[in-house]
Amino acid sequence: MKNPPATGQSISRIEGPLKVTGAAKYSGEYNVPGLLYGYVVNSTITKGKIIKIYTEEIKALPGVIDVFSHENRPSTAWFDMKYADMDAPPGSPFRPLHDAEIRYNGQPIALIVAETFELARYAASIISVDYEKEIFDTDLRSHFGDGREPETGMASLLKPPPPEPTGYFETAYAAAKYKASGEFYHGTEHHNPMELFTTTTLYEGKGKLSIYDKTQGTVNCQLYVANVFGLRFKDVKVISPFVGGAFGSGLRPQYQLFLSVMAALELKRHVRVTLDRSQMFTFGHRPPTLQRTRFAADADGMVTALNHTAFAETSRFEDYTEVVVNWSPKLYPAAHTLLDYKLVPLDVFSPMDMRAPGGSTGMHAIESTLDELAYQLKMDPLDLRLKNYTMIDITVNLPYSSKELKECYLKGAEKFGWANRAPEPRSMKRGHKLVGYGMATGIWDAMQAPARAEAAMTRDGKLHVKSAVTDIGTGTFTVMTQIAADELGLPVADVIFSYGDSKLPFAPIQGGSMTTSTVGTAIRAAGKALRKKLLRVAKRMKDSPLGKAELEEVIFQNGYIILKDNPQAAVSFADIINDGHHGLPLKTTNTGVPNMAKLNKYSRAAHSAVFVEVEVDEELGVINVTRALTAVAAGKIINPKTSRSQILGSMVWGISKALREETILDNQLGKYMNQNLGEYHIPVHADIHDLDVMFIEENDEHINELGIKGLGEIGLVGVAPAITNAIFHATGKRLNQLPVHFDMLL
Amino acid sequence: MNSELDLKPAAVFTSKTRQITLNINGISRGLEVLPYVTLLDALREYLDLTGTKKGCDHGQCGACTVICDDKRILSCLSLAVAKDGAEITTIEGVSTGNDLHPLQQAFIDHDAFQCGYCTPGQICSAIGMLSEGKAKTRADVKELMSGNLCRCGANMSIIDAIMEVKDGGGHE
Structure with missing residues (x-):
């Protein structure tokens, strides 16, 4: 009568019935009598000062309760430290309505609170603001080569700077017979979870608040609210049982939380503040990043030299960093390495973690360059990876706690039918369309x-x-x-x-x-x-x-x-x-x-191998990912059903990253131009075809008692480079800018 | 966000409320709303039917899909006053009690959602799409469901769930 262990079983989501019947309540769905609605007014300039906000005619509208701006906001905590959250990078956190200074386009400058949503929105649409404009700079691409070292802080613990150089890269690269190099760029991306960022703050009297917030950290928001508004921790309750997607956007308290709480405390009323879709583009994003790679190998295909440099955007007020360039020697242990990561501060909001931050950026450049190296060597891209396979992470000189990546490569290749790939670019066709196979590796730190x-x-x-x-x-x-x-x-x-x-x-x-x-x-x-x-x-x-x-x-x-x-x-x-x-x-x-004494003896990472087939219609410039397979080694899989969905979702994100999504910044205006879901393209059902997921058994006795490595990011990391490598195989064109636009093929 | 509309506040906001009746999930609901209240906001903010979701408010994401007079519509692009007297089914009315609609059960079985926010719209849209009877193949279903976005990337599982119900003939 022994029941089998629950872990390892494909159990349907327990909350499933609530989600399919509409009974699951998200943060903007707690309706209470007397609820007030806040609507945010955002800056229409990119840099400068607010001279005047014309609030009088707005306040005169019947039903408008109040208008909050830097001129009349209640005083909040004095020190930067009080505004720092668990995911705050080094620097000075953004303070909503702090002063007259405009730091980026779309900065929240006022909150209108009214009895109805419609009235608050209307009032926000007619409010007049006088500004004094200043010259700004938002253009990362004009800064290739002139970044600076990032500040380090608490965040550096989870995001270590690049390892020190090893060997003599320039000499080794100059002498090498087989080389590949590339320059890479990807544009800004916004998380765009389906649910709009919303906070419903219930004023419970005597300074007590119950806050329904869209967040990835209830305690994080509780600490933030208590610190900023000088409340006792036990008087602040942050509740968030259902979150309509986040992908990193909820790792930091967003400004609607501050504004909703501020208004509730001032007015002693219940206040909901919901951002609209365009306002979802006015806080953190994946930073656009420029990268340069130079890899070299000997005639046998052993990688000998690795150089990877990145220039990433950050804001003027925080040094947001990612681990972009550290990955290549972890996978391909070359003797000569030169890795560098620089920041370029610009007049934008601070970037923030977005699914597989850094990893998905860096691995695109690394895996594309490795693919190019395979063609130079006339070697199968899979064989090149197997040739350089390592069980030691040379960046820390430690063995991997477990690493079944080889099985990912081999089992994935077999199921995908990699052996059917004709090596030459442009050699495979289906009807009038070119067919390409591409593969790439994924790696992501296993943390606790x-x-x-x-x-x-x-x-x-x-x-x-x-x-x-x-x-x-x-x-x-x-x-x-x-x-x-x-x-x-x-x-x-x-x-x-x-x-x-x-x-x-x-x-x-x-x-x-x-x-x-x-x-x-x-x-x-x-x-x-x-x-x-x-x-x-x-x-x-x-x-x-x-x-x-x-x-x-x-x-x-x-x-x-x-x-x-x-x-x-x-x-x-x-x-x-x-x-x-x-x-x-x-x-x-x-x-x-985490048992650090034990963990410090190992390097810890989840791995994946991604195989992709694309069809390219050169006449129309249409690229279709017809099928893709991801083989994942991430320790013990607790629930194969929900885990598969995690990886499938990441693969859709990879397709999106490679072929669809980008927030376009107009550097004349300093403003994002496609702040809506009609023009910020993500894949629709018709774009998604045959996706397959394999979990490779991996027993890790060191990582933690459960043997778990985590799955949220690993599914995304290798997908975009596998797609661009498949496009190269199909067309002979090496496209290093993401997303790939149709015109690049013409 | 704030645009530069040259509207006189008083002119707009002295509009009179209208008395309307919406037949929602088989129940007649009387409602007094201003003419510019969308059906979506009427459902969510005035009637506490929050199963219908707001994802963009611009007709671009499909999260607000409901069934109105047997057709799937975007409730964010519909004014409540324009639907006076209409028969509306929201996700709350798709099934009763513990008896899930076959599509709801198929969504659970196929793990066709993660965060669940687009799910009510996907299900209402699928019900409408199947009753339209235009979709013959999986490719047709994908095309005709493409107005409903899913950011979690559950696309393949959503189509799997719909295909199971379509092929099983389980829909009304």
Whole structure:
């Protein structure tokens, strides 16, 4: 009667019925009597000063409650530190309505609060503002070569600067017979989750707030609000059980949170502030980045020299950085390496993490250059990668904790039919269309942070587990329920997981593919502590059949503690609570921390191999990704069903990155020109064809007790270069600018 | 965002509210709204039917799709007053109690969503699309569903779910 472990099973999302019936409530969907609506007014200039905001005629409109700007906003915290959130880069965080200075186009400059949404929006559309304009610069491409070193800070812990040079790159490169190089550019991208950023702040009296916010970190927003507005932590509750996508955009508190809370506190009313779609382009984005690569190999295909330089955009007020150039020697251990990463501060808002930040940028350049090197060597691109395969990360001189990338290459290639690829470009056709096969590698750090979790057994024999973590669509709710179920040997139906609320035990922001390892480890710690407590109480019960059994001598299964040696000797969890604990829940709260002493002996990463087929119609300039396969090695897969969706979603993101999405900046105006979903192109259903996902078994005994590496980013990293490599194979054209536009083929 | 419309505030905002009736999910709902309130905002803000989602408010994403007089429409591009007397089905009315509509069940089975925000629109759009009867092939379904965006990238699973219901003849 032993039930199989819940982890490893393809369980449908537990919240599925709520999402398909419309019952799942997102942050803008908590309607209360007397709710006021805030609408943001944004700067129409890029740099300069506000001279005057004409608020009087707006305030005179019947139904307008107030207009907030830098002139009349309440005073908030004085020091930068108070505005820093868990994802803040070094610098001075942006403060909404702080002063008259305009730092970027679209900066929020006022909030209109009215009795109806329509009135607030209308008032925002007619408000007049006088500005004094200043000269600005938003053009990254005019700065190739003149970036500066980034400031370092707390963020550098997770985003290390490039490793020091090794060997003699210039000499080695000059002497090498086989070389490939490239210059790469990708434009700005905006996260554009389907849900608009919204905060509904309920004013609960006496300075207490209940805040429904769209975020990837309930505790992060709680700390931010308490610090900025000088409130007590326990008076600020941030609730976010359903998040309509985020992809990094919710890692930092966005300005609608500040504005909603400010208005609620000032007016002592409930206030909702919702950004419109164009305003979704007025905070963080993936920074446009220029890159240059020069790789060399010997005649056998061993990579000998690697040079990778990047120039990335940041704002004037924060040094947002990404890990763009560190990856190539981790995969291809060359003796001579020269890696450099520079920032170019411009008059834009600070960039921010967007799915696979840095990795998807850098690996595009690396994997494209490696592909070119394979053609120079007249070697199969897959063989070149196998030739340079390493189990040691030379950048830190440590072995990988596990690395089944070779199996990804081999099994992926076999299933995809890579062997059917004719080596020459332009050699494969289907009808009048050119066909190309391309492949690329993906790599992403496997990270873990500390977190806490509560586990409680109640008199009905159910396990209640709690964490402040969010579920941004990643399947966290379901996966955590599965992990908790296995801790007590219960079926999933007997586990109730509570999440998405800052009053629950601490969880860090949900990002970087580290949520499952982070919160899962905390749940495991709480589960272990609860097992001990249950056994201790069970042994104290009158005539306990468990006698003096130690933890190792019993099993927890199907709601019972059972003696291993005598399965007849068993006590149910319900009886333990009812008879041994007066019916009161048995609770424990524990911390899960990464075992750094162990982890520091290894380099830790998830890997993928991506294989893509494209069809190119040269006459029409149409590129279609007809099929793609991603083979992933990311440790233990807790739920293959939701995990597959994570990877499929990333593959769609890769297609989008390669062929569709870009925010176009007009450098004359300093303004993004396509701030809507009609002109910011993402793939539609008709663009997506045959996508396949393989999970390669990977047992990692070092990474964490659960053997988990995380999946949020790894699926994206290798997709765009696999597509551009396939386009090269189809057409003979090496297109290094993303997204690839049709006209580049003509 | 603020445009440069030259409208006199008073002229617009002294419009009178209109009394309308919307038949939503089989229930007649009387409502007093200003003429410029969209059907989407009427549902979400005035009737607390928040299952219908706002993703762009410009008819570009499909998240607000509802079924109105047997046709799928974008509720963000419809004024509530223009739908006076109409029969409207929102995601809340697609099924009753625990008996899910076959498409709802297929979406769960195929994991055809992640964040779930586009899902009500996808399902309402799929119901409308299937009853239109124009889609013969998978390619047709993809094309005719392409007005509904999904940023999580669940596209393939969404089409799989719809195809299962279409081929199974499970829709009304």
